[in-house]
Amino acid sequence: MTFRVTILGSSSASPTPKRNPSAHALNVHEQFFLVDCGEGTQKQLRSAGINPLKLNAVFITHLHGDHVFGLFGLISTMGLMGRRTPLKVYAPRPFDEILANHLHYFDAALPYQVQWHEVRTREHELLYENKVLEVWSVPLRHKIPAAGFLFREKTPPLNLLKEAIGRYGLNVAQCVAAKRGEDIPLGDGTTIPNQQLTYTPYEGRSYAYLSDTLYSAKAARLVTGVDLLYHEATFAEQDKTMARETGHSTASQAAKAALAAGARRLLIGHFSSRYKDASGLVEEARELFAETEAVVEGRSYDIPVKKTQPE
Template sequence: MTFQVTILGCSSARPTLSRHHTAHVLNVHEQFFLIDCGEGTQYQLARYGINPLKLNAVFISHLHGDHTYGIFGLLSTMAMMGRQRALEIVAPKPFGEMLRSHFAFFRIELPYPLEIREVDARKSETVWENRVMTVTTVPLRHRVPCCGYLFRERMPGLNVHKETVGFYGLDPRQIAALKRGEDVMLANGLILPNEEAAYRPYEPRSYAFCSDTTPSGKAAAIVEGADLLYHEATYLHADKELAAKTGHSTAWQAARIAGRAGAKHLVLGHYSSRYKELEPLFAEAQAEFPATVLGRDGLVLTLEKDRSLKIGEK
């Protein structure tokens, strides 16, 4: 069962030749979700071999251009590609008004339904769910209403030990009952407790996306225990005053939040274009939080069933 993040862009307000605007793709059990959609997102999707028609939903953190400019072209491209099934978009207000104005000005009529859910970025609440995942908003501290998202895999279903099936000669009806969490009566009249026969194949995995924001203890509490935390690291800590002024975090602050949240792994991103080399940001964060990954375009982060992190590239 896949749980994988692909970073399409890791830059902040201004892209560079090697760093595009913010966009991530989360693959949960082969269901695909786009998180933020900066300029050039559809190019990056094509570059890394991700079909936009597979997208189940889009989650927007806030209405700054480096996180939203790509949505207009992407929606039109999916229309030209023949998309018919509905697309859900979750975003803070007034995203719907912004999108309707764009469609009206350019006289665009999409051939597929858009289902827009506008969220209150000040609240933490479950805003999306299906059979494999739930999504909770994470209020962040930025210059405009902004929320991160906590993506949690649902608890996997129970399996039954093969040895137990053979030892007791369990029939399909009894196996089905055990998978539902029930105890079962054996042929000899004894009760087989569910906990002795059934087990969870793995623990649910989680991914927290926190950008853009200054350091937030409230956000750290909401994403507590996340297996993978993406936290913006726009600046080096030497530029902490600029970070505070613009509503951003330093790499050191991102690492501190990861530690406070008890995250298992931290991935950095949203780097200022002023930094040609990213190693100083990585070193700054890793010194505070060793399990740090330097996010970059094309990086693929896979949470295995044992919740270990596999790092690769597209």
């Protein structure tokens, strides 16, 4: 029941000798997703031991180069690796035009489909769903249209209370119905409420990616209760004027967002190249939100299972 985020890039517009442009890889139950794809992402995937062919979908926040330039090389490489499964790419317009030009000039004979899905950056809407996961868009405040993403694990199937099976003499059909969430009628005319027969084995987990953006109370509200929040912290508070002018946040504003969202943990990144060491940004954020860390490229951050106790 893995729920793990691996940091592939943490720099802002310019890469540095120690930081690559933005990219995160998410593993949910051994299903892999890529969030943003700056230059060098395919090399970073390999360094992290993540096979690009396992990617289910790619989510692009906005069409600034430091968040998307790496995707075109990755698309080509996956073709060379023999990918046959379609790749879903979620990105704002006009990514469809950019993709069409790339395919025309560089990958006309690609052996798989790249399926573009529009991200409407002013909408909070369900973009992707499977048996274990939902992905929602989160409107952001940047210089161009941008959206963050909320990855939310679905509530797992109900488990049966073993003692209830014997106590009520449940047969196979009744057990199956109970696991579907139904109340169970017995032969004596009584009905047993489902909550007396089942329990949820663990709570669904969540991860939100909010970059690039000014502080947004709306975005914080839309990710309320998130377990792990990644929020850009491009600048220190002393450079807040520059942050505002460029459509970015300070470390203090990232912490403010985590506090407003009721997040359990905060990861900050997308650091300006002017800061050689992120420790000052972490200290600044921790003044408001103690559970703050600066991301480290190549490191993975697990969200542990929160088991519930049967009543």
